[in-house]
Amino acid sequence: xxxxxxxxxxxxxxxxxxxxxxxxxxxxxxxxxxxxxxxxxxxxxxxxxxxxxxxxxxxxxxxxxxxxxx
Numbered sequence: 001x002x003x004x005x006x007x008x009x010x011x012x013x014x015x016x017x018x019x020x021x022x023x024x025x026x027x028x029x030x031x032x033x034x035x036x037x038x039x040x041x042x043x044x045x046x047x048x049x050x051x052x053x054x055x056x057x058x059x060x061x062x063x064x065x066x067x068x069x070x
Contacts (some may be wrong), residue, residue, distance in 0.1 A: 015059055016049055022057035033057065 013025060023030045036042040037055065044050065047061040 013059065016051075016056035017059060019055055019057060022059070022062070025059065026057075026062060 013021060017025065019030050019033050022028070022033055026033075028036075033042075037044075037048055042048055042061075042065065047058055047065050049056050049058060
């Protein structure tokens with residue numbers, strides 16, 4: 001009798017993610033992310049991008065911002 005092995009799949013997010021996914025990844029609320037964009041604390045082209053009517057958080061830009069390098 002063959003034993004079945006559990007398969008583990010690890011998924012890394014894309015560099016640019018929706019605000020909803022960025023909220024899950026970063027721990028910031030969706031409202032906090034939107035507020036940082038509205039207040040100009042996050043800069044378009046650095047911490048986020050607009051594309052096809054949506055806003056995508058640049059995770060590399062977010063990590064630089066967290067480290068104070070943004």
